[in-house]
Amino acid sequence: MPLGKVLWFDVRRGVGVIQPYGFDGEVHVEARAVQEECELIAGQKVLFDICLDSDGRRGDNIRILGR
Numbered sequence: 548m549p550l551g552k553v554l555w556f557d558v559r560r561g562v563g564v565i566q567p568y569g570f571d572g573e574v575h576v577e578a579r580a581v582q583e584e585c586e587l588i589a590g591q592k593v594l595f596d597i598c599l600d601s602d603g604r605r606g607d608n609i610r611i612l613g614r
Contacts, residue, residue, distance in 0.1 A: 548594045548608075556587035563587055565595060565606050576606040583611060 549567045551574065556563030561578035574597055581587060592612040598605045 548596060548610075550612075551593055551595060551606075553587045553589055553591045553593060555589050558586050565593060565609075567597070572604065574604045574606045575602065576609060580605075580607045581609045581611075585611065587611070 549570065551565040551567040554564045554566050554573065556576070558578075563576050565574045565576055567574055574595070576587070576595075578586075580595075587593070587609070593606075593609050594612060595606040595609040598607045
């Protein structure tokens with residue numbers, strides 16, 4: 548499971564972007580992929596899976612670290 552940092556997350560739209568550590572590029576995320584009932588906040592460290600779909604890399608099974 549890669550480790551990364553939330554770059555931004557729009558609560559109203561339920562979408563955002565994670566920057567994986569040690570990988571080039573970004574991973575798009577949706578609120579439904581977060582395993583806990585809480586909102587992602589810019590700067591949070593997260594563990595997640597990377598899935599490929601027609602739009603590119605997508606984060607799944609997101610777990611927030613250090614809460």
